[in-house]
Amino acid sequence: MSDIKKFLYVNRKPPYGTIYALESLEVVLIGAAFEQDVSLAFLDDGVFQLTRGQNTDAIGVKNFSPTFRALGDYEVTKLYVERESLDERGLTEGDLQEITYEDEDDDWEEKPSIRVVSRAEMAEIMADQDVVLSF
Amino acid sequence: MKIGVVVSEGPYTHQAADTAYQxxxxxxxxxxxxxxxxxxxxxxxxxxxxxxPPQDERHIQKQWTALAQEHEIDLVVCIAAAQRRGLLDENEAKRQGKDAHNIAEGFRISGLGQLIEMGIQTDRLVTFGD
Structure with a gap:
């Protein structure tokens, strides 16, 4: 394991209804130990994974959304959210959780992990990866 | 070229395991x-x-086991996903106090790290699923 590869985890599905979102996050958390260059992408219904104020009491499944806020501690600091997917669902960046990380290269300044990008920019981000895992 | 393969849908319900095999x-x-x-x-x-499965249908697990044995392919089953769905090897069954285990020959249960490692060590990663 000499070279560092660029890993992109693509999240396209809503947080509940299927297990893809939860099991994607499990891969991200385990994968963090491998010290690769990790990014996450949220598009289509995947943008719902990051919405604030999730409450799953009525459906009897675990609300795992707080885990996203811990990603900074795992040095997972690039969460790309597609603007068009937000727009199409009547969401804005303000509907998303605040997720931050402490930048070790900038005196541990707290910075936002979520970066809203256009569909065209998302395509470029994808093209730039070595490994794309789609969930 | 070194190719890593991910199968992320169940057999028979979905074509992913068949297409991955082909x-x-x-x-x-x-x-x-x-x-x-x-x-x-x-x-x-x-x-x-x-x-x-009925005898006139393909047996997806046996196809994979045979292919893996012939070509020395490492068939890895994610332990976290497997345990949720009631798939245990002998060791895990013992550890969890279960009275049966059901992992077929040629498959082994291991962690998600094996997926990441595969991504690092192969030239291409190809996923079969939805």
Missing amino acids: FVKAALDKGHEVPRVFFYHDGVNVSTRLSV
Whole structure:
């Protein structure tokens, strides 16, 4: 394991209804130990994974959304959210959780992990990866 | 070229495990290497040795077991996904106090790290799923 590869985890599905979102996050958390260059992408219904104020009491499944806020501690600091997917669902960046990380290269300044990008920019981000895992 | 394969949907319900199988065979025929196939989400269900499809249908688990043995492919089943869905090898069954285990020959249960490692060590990662 000499070279560092660029890993992109693509999240396209809503947080509940299927297990893809939860099991994607499990891969991200385990994968963090491998010290690769990790990014996450949220598009289509995947943008719902990051919405604030999730409450799953009525459906009897675990609300795992707080885990996203811990990603900074795992040095997972690039969460790309597609603007068009937000727009199409009547969401804005303000509907998303605040997720931050402490930048070790900038005196541990707290910075936002979520970066809203256009569909065209998302395509470029994808093209730039070595490994794309789609969930 | 070294190709890593992910199967992320269950057998019979979904074509992913079949298409992945055909893909791996074709890749090997072309002289590529497929060192590992990783089963995740409902894909872990491919590994049960208790599947009994009608005799005139393909047996997906046996196809994979035979292919893996012939070409020394490492068939890895994600432990977290497997345990949720009731797939245990002998050790895990013992550890969890269960009275049965059901992982087929040629498959092994291991962690998600094996998926990441496969991504690092192969030239291409190909996912079969939705």
